[in-house]
Amino acid sequence: MNKDAFKIAYLGTDAAAQDLLLHASAAEGFACAFFKKSEDLVQFLNEEAHRIVMVFMDHSPPAMDAFAIRGSIMNQFDDVPTVIKIPGMVRLDEMDQIISLKIKRVISEYLLDDIRDTIQKYNRKVDLDIEEEVKTAFILECNELLEDVESAILELEAHPSNMNALKRLFRCIHTIKGSSRVTRWREFETYVHAYEELLSEIDGGIRVVNHASARILLEGYDRIVALVDSITKGQRLNFDVNQWIADFHALDQDITSTNPARENDQDSTTARTSRTQGTRTINVPIEALSKLTYYVSLMLENQKKCHALIRSLDKENLDEKIHEIDALVTQLQTTEEEILVNLEEVRCVPLRSVFRPYSRIVHDLSRTLAKSIQLVITGEDIRVDNTIASVLGNSLIHLIRNSIDHGIESPEARQASGKSPTGTIHVAAVRTDDGLTVTVEDDGDGINLQRVAAHAVNRKLHTQDQVNRMSEEELISIIFQPGFSTASAVSSISGRGVGMDMVKNTVESVGGIIRARTTAGKGSQFILEFHGKNSVIYFE
Structure with a gap:
């Protein structure tokens, strides 16, 4: 995104302040957007947050209470750097609000040089550039997955007993939901999560697979397509997520009757047709094309x-x-x-492009789970075939999320066991004589094999006698079996038992293998190996 596409927002009525902000912003290469009403600023944030590098607000209660306005947008836009102008001295109670609301700076007046310094220090252009790259990768991934979603639904409708189609559908939606955090669009996350719940009801036998349920799934699919398309265009679709979720159940009532309007829904047909016509894409350097x-x-x-x-x-x-x-x-x-x-080179991408989103994923999930985690990445300059890159992109996300959720302990638990309160996840890629090895290693509590055995028995994956005779390696391998999970409850992060199974199947689909090692109290390691003789792989 070009720098001049980014904007600094100002909420206030001071004409002199607007003039100074225009000059200071232009000097730094940014445009300005001015608002006199808080509701207009909020609407602008909802539509253009991906372009806003900073917000200035005047605090003049009760007409314009900057603290109340900042508090109202904290849930969704807490990462937008905010500067507040407060005439005179800051009161003690205001200081508490400044801290709790994560306000970057308080000023008493607008001065040109001071504004420029503030913009230089606090603008979030670099973060937005990274988010744009991550979002682009997310869109490409979604487009590929949604193609498979539609075909899986249609296969399931034609053959209700086809559990492979249901599993494929479940895994695609699970992956989209897991990656949806990068959109910073809560309604999108909520809707995809509700769609996954619908699939869970089918998988659990609460809903039967028939033409009616297939129509509900296709209706939901069309809406996810529309949401992803709106993300692609940079314009969030305005919709009532609660109503859309309620439609899942409303459709149960009216879908059994013939509905010509719904049968001839051109929007749905167009959406599904355009999605099936999509193609996989990769970024190709101009130099490679020139060669x-x-x-x-x-x-x-x-x-x-x-x-x-x-x-x-x-x-x-x-x-x-x-x-x-x-x-x-x-x-x-x-x-x-x-x-x-050169054709091999064109098909290759640097692992840096695969690893780029992981820092954000670790940051967001560790904050959600109140954990302190650092991510270390090595080998990101290695170039691999696009097929391997795609496999790694999907698989490593699940492994990293697994380490965050199940592996790394809370800061208190780590300190109690003599560890640093900050856990470490190390993603490493290494060239081998005939291929590539990628490891995801954490210094958490390790895999509790007794718990694995107990859950395997409870989920009827194995009998007690079988797990009693298993070696440590065999017990570890249980985590890759379909339906296995040690999570006590389903959450937006884990608990459905589809992640590790999907990783294994995906890696093996290109001739790779995956192994796991664990040491109680010290951590776990997942090793993905891709050998040239078994898988499609190229190196620079």
């Missing part, structure tokens, strides 16, 4: 020369021309090899 263009042109030129030489053959120049043709053929072979090398 390919050059080598293809060279190959075509040499082909023309070769044809010309063949046409000029006669008895007198046969030996000479054959020698020239042989040289051209050798050059053509060399060019073809260069093209293949």
Whole structure:
């Protein structure tokens, strides 16, 4: 996003302040948006938060209470840096609010140099740039997953006993829900979570799979498509999430009767058609395309020369021309090899692009769970085939979330056991002689194998006698079985037992393998291995 697309918002009526903010913002490359009413600012935030680098507010209660306004938007926009102008001295009770509301700075008057310094120090352009990249990756992932969602629903409608289609549908929605935090759109997260609950009811036998339930699923699918499309356009769809969720149950009542309007819903048809026509995309450096263009042109030129030489053959120049043709053929072979090398390069992406969202995921989830966690990443400069990158992107998210939720202890528990209050998750990629190894390691409490065994028995995955005879390696492998989870309750983070199973299936789908190790009280390690002879993989 261009810097001049970012804006600084001002809530107030001071014309002189507006003039100073215009000059200071322009000097830093930002535009301004001015508001006299708080409701207009809130609406602007709802629509344009991804472009707002900073907010200035005048505090003049009761007409304009900046503290109350900031408090009203904290839940959704607490990360928007806010500066408040308070005439005179700050009172003690106001100081408490400044701290609790995470207000970056309080000023008593607007001064040009001071405003510029404040903008330079507190604007969040870098954070928004990262969010934009993460959001782009999320959109690409969603588009791919939603294609599979629609086909899975249609397969399930045609064959209600097809549990593979249901599992595939469940995993796609679970992945979208798990990644939806990057959108910072609570209504979107809530709706996808409700859709997953609907699938859970089908999986649990509460709802049967028939034409009516398939129609409900397709209706919900169309709405998720519309929401993702609105994220793509940068304009959030205005909708009542509670009403949309209620529609799941309302559809139960009216969907059994023939509804011509719904049968001929052009919007739904258009949405589903456009989604099935989507294609997977990757970012290709201009330099790589230039190289390919050059080598293809060279190959075509040499082909023309070769044809010309063949046409000029006669008895007198046969030996000479054959020698020239042989040289051209050798050059053509060399060019073809260069093209293949460059095509492999085009298919490769740096792991940095795969790992980029993880810092934000660790930050958000650790805050949600009141844990202190640092993420360490190594090997991000390694380039891999886009297929492997896609597999890693989906799989590592689940492994990292698993480490945050189940592995790393609370700061208090860690201190009580003699550990640093801050846990560490280490994601490492290493080249091997014939492929790639990626590990996700945490220094948490480790996998409680007794608990794993107990839950396996409770979920009827194994009998007590079977788990009693299992080795440590076999017990660890239980966590990769379908339906297994040690979570005591389902949450927006974990508990459905589809994450680790999905990781294993995804890794194995490209010829990779996944193993786990654990040490009680010291942590766990998940190792993903991709070997060249078994999987599609290229390195720079």
